[in-house]
Amino acid sequence: MSDIEKSYSPGLATDIEKPIANPGIEPHRIRMTDKSEKHARTAEKQIAVMFGVSVVGAIIAIWGFFAFPIVDGDLSATRNNSLWMGLGMALSMFGIGFGAVHWAKTLMPDNEVSEMRHQARSTDETRAQALEIVKLADGESGFSRRKLIRRTMYGALAFFPIPAIIIFGDLGPVVGDTLKHTMWKSGTRLTKDPTGIPIKASDVTIGSVFHVIPEGLSEMEEHKLEEKAKAAVLLVRVNPSDLNEDPDKADWSYQGIVAYSKICTHVGCPVALYEQHTHHLLCPCHQSTFDLANHCEVIFGPASRPLPQLPIAVDADGYLIAQSDFLEPIGPSFWDIRK
């Protein structure tokens, strides 16, 4: 290290004398293309061929664009267009790339050279001059001296960005209690997803699973997916003797037919996999598993809350209806979910 450069503390580094000194850069190994004009010319030809192949590739890509007009119903045109344009582009790229690199490796000098580094730190002299400039600016502005200016300036700078943050306040509406209510109401019929056809209790045989949406959802023009994201329900019939119900929720089911929210209480994926014999509901995203026969309590996976049950009944025509909305919020838990 030169004298004017800073010498830094080595910290915990040890400093032992090495057995030999740095031997310097290894001697250059002559390449065939350095020695022999014939080899150099061969390399030149190879490079030229590569660049030529690149031109061919570009032409293939251009041809691919025009040769396969899109025909409705025949996807092979799409496939060919994509394939030939892609391969053409790849070939044109490879040609240039291999050509350029081969040129560098065979014909350009490969003698290693050394360039000296400079310490990142400025020299003491430069630093002194820099410090002088800063002191001058400080003196001329009075920045350090004038406390009143400085402090009020900090205040202004601290406050001016705040409107820029507040102005984003309308990114979304106030949450209110939208998370705690769904479309289900007393008397809402259970209907098939996506058609909205109502379901009769007699349709739901043992071992069946119906994917359910509330009546009226499929006709909605607006907010359809938002409501569906809360109201989607799974409807299943099990043998009543297999159903281990909470005594105060015994009238929420109908002859072994039960309805549970389909929205996973972990992070909201649809818990859609139903295992007919084990009565397990499995969520495919993170594998939370709920035991339908035991009021959907969590038996595996990261969910912490059982799936909420939708109380159901049957109306005069035999169609399944909800008795009311869910009695607890559906979906993932959140801070004030219990309020």
Add this chain to the structure above:
Amino acid sequence: MTNTAEKKPGFVGGAANYLDERLSIGAVLKGFGRKVFPDHWSFMLGEVALYSFVILVLTGTFLTFFYQPSMAEVTYNGSYPPLKGAQMSIAYASSLDISFDIRGGLIMRQIHHWAALLFVAAAGLHMLRVFFTGAFRKPRELNWVVGFLLFLMGMGAGFTGYSLPDDLLSGNGLRIIDGMIKGIPLIGPAFSSGFFGGEFPGTEVVARLYSLHIMILPALIIVLIGVHLMMVIIHKHTHYSGPGRTDENVVGYPLMPVYVAKAGGFFFLVFGVVAAIAATFTINPIWNYGPYDPSPVSAGTQPDWYIGWLDGALRLAPSGWDIAIFDYVIPMGVMTPLIVSLLFLGLVAAYPFIENWVTKDKREHHVLDRPRNAPTRTAIGAAGVTFYAVLWAGASTDLIATNFQMSLNQVLLAMQIMLLAGPAIAYWVAKRACIALQNKDREMVLHGRETGRVVRLPHGEYIEVHETVDKYELWRLIDYKDYQPVMARPDANGKISIGNRIRSAVSKIYFEDRIAPVSKAEYEIAHADHAPEAVTEKPKSKRKSINA
């Protein structure tokens, strides 16, 4: 100026003159034209990431002319038969049109997505190279932080990008993100409403992700790449230890013409690889997933690979850890993965500063470490990689179960165990491997290379002939930094602060097991010992150097 009869300059000369008279390009060429860059394949990984980013910008620009970020509903009447007549968002419909009804649309979409996967993979591998060779040491600590931010932004750009088609797979990903956001204490539901513009899924989010994806994140990435490369230019690139290489120089080839050709050519090669893959392999077949709807879901729902570790964290988190504070709930199924990931990221970002606090080595470092010569750092890196990898594998528990015919539940349990045990085992194995390799190097320095030739000496002793290494290889084997642990010392008042105690303990973990480089004295003793006839210096042959 004297008016001699001069030849009129040609086109290039004229153009160069025109620009120089306005932009001082002469100074630029003079300063940068023969700048030296070292040549090692492992230094090109950052370039792979850079070139992937360029490919992303080029193909992405094409896509912006055809993609429409609207969640308004429309009926599909494009070419793909199984979706004809289906209701879907305009975003999904325009993505289908790009894929099926616009010539060149599908290949550009596929190049774009494959390049995105490559961008983050190359950045990650580059980061690992920088870590394991200690390139983050002074003066490059800040560049490490910039690189770390780039990696995060790459993840963000990828996530916002693949959510744009509003298909079932990415839509379920957004649903998961929403569930996680809602779980954040106090601000969760408000943050969710702000992000989605109301209830999930709303009609705003795709357009907002679009703005992030094509404007905000690319702008940040470009600025950070600029800062990243500026620092490489100021600091010059590091180089591995070797003959002629020191902390005061950089050995390699000049920018013009060698690097212009090699690095420039490499851009085309990377583009070629991505284009070839995109021409022949399907990626993100959105037409298979259908439009997003909160009710259906596909088996095998995973995010793109670089988000995998977060999905794995969600799957591996234990259940039933929810914290209740009076009437309020903190869902730990969400918060545990969030906290663990943030801690992990924090450790990654802070590592250079942690290591520097231990060694207090204030010198500039431009010669890289071979991983074996920094055993504890390598072991920590191995443990970190293992932790990340187990989380990443955790995202595919269901695929592992299906394809290897195992029980989903057992696969998950095994991964939970591996998450805790794996890093510890990886640490121990890596450290011992490094030390073993260092010992081997030491043996080579002191006793040369074993040739396998056994010779019987006149007095009856059998010896194996060792071939001493030549001075170039010898230099590579002895030139590395060595540190020793520090004892906690009392300060002026006779007290040993907690900070000092901790530092001493950590420095012992780092450097207790160290294998010191061979000293001059040791070397001379070892080589004086050998009988002259047993030491042969073979003529230098075309051996591959150690540092290949």
Add this chain to the structure above:
Amino acid sequence: MRRRPWAAGIVVFFGLVLSGGGYAAATNVVQAEGGSQIQVEEGRKLFLANCASCHGTNGEGAIGGPSLIGVGAASVDFQVGTGRMPGQGSGPQLRAKPVQFTQEQISAMAAYVASLAPGPAIPDEEYLRGDGEAEHGGELFRINCAMCHNAVGAGGALTQGKFAPALGGVSPKHVYEAMVTGPQNMPVFNDANLTPEDKKDIITYLKYIEENDSVGGFELGAIGPVAEGLFTWIFGLGFIIAITVWLGAKSN
């Protein structure tokens, strides 16, 4: 009145006709698919030889297997027709294996089991041709099937080692029968849930997926981002690193 000797014969003849015809008519009502007596008898013999040890001599169920009363011809045609039955070995779930019987034999056994009690019938050819509406089928498939079988039927995991198999190469008839009978842990999709037209559309969708290669190229198993990520690291980066090693190596 003089007794004619052949009168008794006529009485016996009419008696036989009445009782035999009556019996035939009665059994015809029970056998909804109209399996003939011979077929049912053939099926019963096969059943006794191959199935009764687990399912009981009259299909009432035994230690090794559940009752088959009411499962219908469709169940037998599916289970035996895909080789799942005769069941072999323990494990969380039966797997499709090489089929051990001819279709004639399978139909016979199906007829026999159908004769035990009414149950889902073997579907009519008109629902299996794949000329329904693929768009409608796709929508239904995604809502009712994709969560287990994957959006394009690549298969998926259930709990404890069970799985929903991949659907490529499965015949339309077996797809229909699986939907309507709910084999093992697959739910039952009766005709009120998914009408025969719905099922026809789903089969049409699956056929379309099977017969049409992806426009993007090779599909890497259609399992999505995991395969794509692995491919990027192994082949994408792998090939590029090979290029960098070549690029940095000294030329000869």
